[in-house]
Amino acid sequence: xxxxxxxxxxxxxxxxxxxxxxxxxxxxxxxxxxxxxxxxxxxxxxxxxxxxxxxxxxxxxxxxxxxxxxxxxxxxxxxxxxxxxxxxxxxxxxxxxxxxxxxxxxxxxxxxxxxxxxxxxxxxxxxxxxxxxxxxxxxxxxxxxxxxxxxxxxxxxxxxxxxxxxxxxxxxxxxxxxxxxxxxxxxxxxxxxxxxxxxxxxxxxxxxxxxxxxxxxxxxxxxxxxxxxxxxxxxxxxxxxxxxxxxxxxxxxxxxxxxxxxxxxxxxxxxxxxxxxxxxxxxxxxxxxxxxxxxxxxxxxxxxxxxxxxxxxxxxxxxxxxxxxxxxxxxxxxxxxxxxxxxxxxxxxxxxxxxxxxxxxxxxxxxxxxxxxxxxxxxxxxxxxxxxxxxxxxxxxxxxxxxxxxxxxxxxxxxxxxxxxxxxxxxxxxxxxxxxxxxxxxxxxxxxxxxxxxxxxxxxxxxxxxxxxxxxxxxxxxxxxxxxx
Amino acid sequence: xxxxxxxxxxxxxxxxxxxxxxxxxxxxxxxxxxxxxxxxxxxxxxxxxxxxxxxxxxxxxxxxxxxxxxxxxxxxxxxxxxxxxxxxxxxxxxxxxxxxxxxxxxxxxxxxxxxxxxxxxxxxxxxxxxxxxxxxxxxxxxxxxxxxxxxxxxxxxxxxxxxxxxxxxxxxxxxxxxxxxxxxxxxxxxxxxxxxxxxxxxxxxxxxxxxxxxxxxxxxxxxxxxxxxxxxxxxxxxxxxxxxxxxxxxxxxxxxxxxxxxxxxxxxxxxxxxxxxxxxxxxxxxxxxxxxxxxxxxxxxxxxxxxxxxxxxxxxxxxxxxxxxxxxxxxxxxxxxxxxxxxxxxxxxxxxxxxxxxxxxxxxxxxxxxxxxxxxxxxxxxxxxxxxxxxxxxxxxxxxxxxxxxxxxxxxxxxxxxxxxxxxxxxxxxxxxxxxxxxxxxxxxxxxxxxxxxxxxxxxxxxxxxxxxxxxxxxxxxxxxxxxx
Numbered sequence: 008x009x010x011x012x013x014x015x016x017x018x019x020x021x022x023x024x025x026x027x028x029x030x031x032x033x034x035x036x037x038x039x040x041x042x043x044x045x046x047x048x049x050x051x052x053x054x055x056x057x058x059x060x061x062x063x064x065x066x067x068x069x070x071x072x073x074x075x076x077x078x079x080x081x082x083x084x085x086x087x088x089x090x091x092x093x094x095x096x097x098x099x100x101x102x103x104x105x106x107x108x109x110x111x112x113x114x115x116x117x118x119x120x121x122x123x124x125x126x127x128x129x130x131x132x133x134x135x136x137x138x139x140x141x142x143x144x145x146x147x148x149x150x151x152x153x154x155x156x157x158x159x160x161x162x163x164x165x166x167x168x169x170x171x172x173x174x175x176x177x178x179x180x181x182x183x184x185x186x187x188x189x190x191x192x193x194x195x196x197x198x199x200x201x202x203x204x205x206x207x208x209x210x211x212x213x214x215x216x217x218x219x220x221x222x223x224x225x226x227x228x229x230x231x232x233x234x235x236x237x238x239x240x241x242x243x244x245x246x247x248x249x250x251x252x253x254x255x256x257x258x259x260x261x262x263x264x265x266x267x268x269x270x271x272x273x274x275x276x277x278x279x280x281x282x283x284x285x286x287x288x289x290x291x292x293x294x295x296x297x298x299x300x301x302x303x304x305x306x307x308x309x310x311x312x313x314x315x316x317x318x319x320x321x322x323x324x325x326x327x328x329x330x331x332x333x334x335x336x337x338x339x340x341x342x343x344x345x346x347x348x349x350x351x352x353x354x355x356x357x358x359x360x361x362x363x364x365x366x367x368x369x370x371x372x373x374x375x376x377x378x379x380x381x382x383x384x385x386x387x388x389x390x391x392x393x394x395x396x397x398x399x400x401x402x403x404x405x406x407x408x409x410x411x412x413x414x415x416x417x418x419x420x421x422x423x424x425x426x427x428x429x430x431x432x433x434x435x436x437x438x439x440x441x442x443x444x445x446x447x448x449x450x451x452x453x454x455x456x457x458x459x460x461x462x463x464x465x466x467x468x469x470x471x472x473x474x475x476x477x478x479x480x481x482x483x484x485x486x487x488x489x490x491x492x
Numbered sequence: 493x494x495x496x497x498x499x500x501x502x503x504x505x506x507x508x509x510x511x512x513x514x515x516x517x518x519x520x521x522x523x524x525x526x527x528x529x530x531x532x533x534x535x536x537x538x539x540x541x542x543x544x545x546x547x548x549x550x551x552x553x554x555x556x557x558x559x560x561x562x563x564x565x566x567x568x569x570x571x572x573x574x575x576x577x578x579x580x581x582x583x584x585x586x587x588x589x590x591x592x593x594x595x596x597x598x599x600x601x602x603x604x605x606x607x608x609x610x611x612x613x614x615x616x617x618x619x620x621x622x623x624x625x626x627x628x629x630x631x632x633x634x635x636x637x638x639x640x641x642x643x644x645x646x647x648x649x650x651x652x653x654x655x656x657x658x659x660x661x662x663x664x665x666x667x668x669x670x671x672x673x674x675x676x677x678x679x680x681x682x683x684x685x686x687x688x689x690x691x692x693x694x695x696x697x698x699x700x701x702x703x704x705x706x707x708x709x710x711x712x713x714x715x716x717x718x719x720x721x722x723x724x725x726x727x728x729x730x731x732x733x734x735x736x737x738x739x740x741x742x743x744x745x746x747x748x749x750x751x752x753x754x755x756x757x758x759x760x761x762x763x764x765x766x767x768x769x770x771x772x773x774x775x776x777x778x779x780x781x782x783x784x785x786x787x788x789x790x791x792x793x794x795x796x797x798x799x800x801x802x803x804x805x806x807x808x809x810x811x812x813x814x815x816x817x818x819x820x821x822x823x824x825x826x827x828x829x830x831x832x833x834x835x836x837x838x839x840x841x842x843x844x845x846x847x848x849x850x851x852x853x854x855x856x857x858x859x860x861x862x863x864x865x866x867x868x869x870x871x872x873x874x875x876x877x878x879x880x881x882x883x884x885x886x887x888x889x890x891x892x893x894x895x896x897x898x899x900x901x902x903x904x905x906x907x908x909x910x911x912x913x914x915x916x917x918x919x920x921x922x923x924x925x926x927x928x929x930x931x932x933x934x935x936x937x938x939x940x941x942x943x944x945x946x947x948x949x950x951x952x953x954x955x956x957x958x959x960x961x962x963x964x965x966x967x968x969x970x971x972x973x974x975x976x977x
Contacts, residue, residue, distance in 0.1 A: 051887075053541075055540040055541070055626055055628050055629070056538075056540070056541065056544070056620075056623040056624065056626065057623060057626075057848075057849045057882075057884040057885070057887075058619050058620040058622060058623030058882070058883060058884060059541070059544065059620065059623050062883075062884075062885075134543050135541075135543040135544065137543060138541040138542060138543030138544050139541065141540055141541065141542070143540050143628075144540070147893075147894075150893050150894075151893065154889075154893055185670075186893075186896075187896070187899075187901075187902040188892075188893075188896035188897065188899035188900075189893070363542075364542045397542075397543070398543060398547075399542040399543060399547075400542070400547075402536075402542075404639075407673075408632075408635050408636065408639055408671075408673075408674070409632075409635075411671075411672070411673035412673065414672075414673035415673075416672075416975065417672040417902075417904060419902060490901070
């Protein structure tokens with residue numbers, strides 16, 4: 008009897024082992040979450056001043072999984088951006104799928120001043136503590152972390168590939184041009200390295216948001232524009248009660264400032280709908296239905312009152328679960344130095360600071376090339392705001408000096424991927440610059456769709472993009488390994 | 493009569509014009525001094541923190557001459573190092589000769605915290621003011637200065653080539669790898685980029701100093717070693733009176749500390765003799781006769797008392813004009829975090845700080861591979877000293893992380909020139925790494941001899957090196973110009 012029991016136990020264990028092995032090789036979506044270990048790295052606080060307040064260290068969070076790693080396999084390192092690192096880890100399944108395929112160690116590093124990587128805890132956003140939040144410090148963090156973790160893990164020969172989306176994609180690109188001694192290649196997904204370096208057009212962003220809705224239907228774009236115009240007319244008549252009731256506002260607006268806030272709140276919903284226009288339900292920057300732009304246009308064109316339609320459309324973003332009986336404008340949207348939105352909570356402070364210093368985001372809507380009310384945001388408005396909010400003077404052109412702008416001829420091993428649906432795309436590199444500076448454009452792609460896990464609803468274009476990315480990255484790894492052997 | 497006078501005046505003016513034109517095209521040594529305009533650039537004080545004490549600007553000195561420049565000609569930019577910028581301008585005549593040949597604008601920029609480029613005036617060397625002295629800040633200074641001056645001068649299309657010697661050569665190399673968007677190529681002369689990044693051997697420097705004297709004659713090296721041994725014996729007997737009289741010291745030494753200081757003072761003279769072993773009289777880091785190592789060895793082997801011979805040998809360095817009746821050890825040599833010498837005055841503070849933070853200079857003499865007394869200088873001794881002196885913790889390996897160490901495969905357009913006589917040479921790149929990472933070795937060259945103006949006493953090897961450098965730089969300029977057109 009005992010022998011029988013032992014036999015069946017062994018069979019059971021073998022089965023479990025088989026399943027586990029299979030699962031590791033063929034990860035499923037949603038299966039990745041539990042695999043990461045959350046750790047903290049003792050990081051140098053100020054890489055560029057030996058006598059500053061930052062003469063110390065802080066605890067930088069990172070997530071790591073070696074479940075796919077084979078000895079001497081590559082390291083896939085996500086250069087965290089403006090948010091909690093889990094948000095990126097849970098929305099970048101492609102990196103894990105690729106890791107399973109290429110037997111890579113995966114690390115997601117959290118950007119200083121975001122998530123739980125707060126150098127001064129709750130005091131991190133005070134002046135002058137906030138001063139240690141710069142792109143250069145963040146890159147140095149990653150350079151040091153990679154160097155040290157490789158030593159710790161005995162992974163000295165493992166080629167490192169960096170990944171990132173949006174600002175994280177910019178960081179990935181920067182890592183490769185700044186630290187090619189440490190990083191063998193970079194996938195910068197939806198990385199607007201030109202527009203944020205002051206090399207774009209101030210009307211580009213909201214023009215491209217508008218284009219997404221116009222592509223859905225011209226009537227949709229026209230309806231949005233008309234609704235904003237009607238709002239403007241009511242505001243000019245100071246018919247604030249009507250505005251409150253039409254938009255279900257918790258408080259009656261009482262000034263042009265409130266109307267400005269309302270316009271920002273409304274416009275921001277369209278920004279998010281356009282950026283997150285994925286072909287399936289997602290919960291990244293907010294909860295979104297599949298094809299949110301299409302859903303928004305249907306809502307916009309449904310019903311007879313255009314203001315109510317506009318309210319319901321932004322409700323897709325702000326009220327997906329119906330938790331708001333009314334909208335509190337100032338808590339649901341925070342105006343900041345980034346007209347495309349700073350998010351809410353701690354992150355909004357940090358990102359606002361970055362938009363006030365290095366990252367140029369002087370995007371405006373003008374109601375000529377876009378469907379939104381004219382909302383200028385000039386360099387001088389930025390200066391005024393930033394001096395008052397953070398006691399800083401923004402440095403236009405600095406990212407161009409530091410990270411080369413479009414003068415990338417000496418760079419190599421970078422993929423610039425962009426989705427045509429993404430309003431950030433045209434602030435990035437859209438044409439290959441050389442054999443190893445590769446632009447991949449994804450016609451049906453929104454904001455870094457390619458970084459997301461594969462999905463049955465994926466358009467062919469993103470599947471092909473991921474295949475191309477996988478192939479290029481495998482080649483980088485191969486070449487890098489040949490060099491170190 | 494008036495017509496006659498006018499005619500002769502015109503002839504005279506024509507002659508003067510001809511002479512001036514000729515002079516500009518064919519500059520003579522010593523002729524360059526008057527041509528530079530001394531200017532100040534309003535420079536950002538802290539490039540990496542928007543809320544620091546450096547939230548402002550400082551006046552950065554630079555020298556500029558357009559006497560050779562033709563429209564759209566290149567810009568030759570000297571990345572100033574640890575000293576008064578005039579010292580480099582007056583000892584880098586090759587750059588001006590090359591400018592005359594290639595019709596270049598010439599700029600010599602002064603490094604922050606040196607010469608007259610003191611961000612906080614007399615308070616610059618206080619803690620925490622000194623904290624803004626880093627390699628990264630200095631490079632950013634140059635990047636910003638080049639970018640702005642190009643705009644000011646309408647020189648947007650002019651390719652920039654950077655030049656530098658020693659630490660200045662390191663900065664030139666770094667400028668090209670860090671800012672290839674701004675700099676088309678770099679001549680890093682005698683740039684010890686490996687040893688200063690902790691990738692060298694602690695015995696290398698004084699071994700190579702010793703080799704220079706040994707190459708002169710083995711007897712010379714033996715005499716130096718014997719003299720140091722005799723000094724050591726006297727010190728062990730505490731025969732301080734004998735030591736004082738033998739070395740003409742102003743004060744009688746009274747402790748091992750004083751003897752240590754004396755040893756440092758003596759060893760430093762040999763360091764300078766080796767570094768400045770030029771084939772003609774110079775006045776760079778100190779007044780030197782032609783072939784100073786040869787002169788030193790003649791002095792060393794002249795006379796019967798080896799201590800007096802040693803005294804007279806170091807006198808070549810410390811007492812060339814005979815101004816010292818006796819030697820005040822602590823004023824003529826300052827011990828610091830750089831065992832090869834920190835210089836005197838303001839510069840010594842700044843360089844000491846750099847050696848305490850980023851620039852690793854843990855060179856030791858050991859009396860085995862060199863002729864000097866054993867004078868250890870370990871990383872932990874450095875740490876102790878630097879904590880006490882500057883309240884900083886040195887960061888070994890940081891330059892390797894930041895500026896790639898020997899992982900230069902993605903870099904391009906750099907000449908690494910080194911003289912075989914130079915004790916710094918073997919801390920640098922001695923073999924070409926690719927077609928555009930070119931090592932030029934100069935068998936008869938001391939410390940960046942190639943940067944000096946041509947001289948009838950020049951060995952063929954340096955003339956050939958300069959020709960090669962001129963040819964490579966002309967090619968860089970041509971290629972860069974083709975790209976911008």
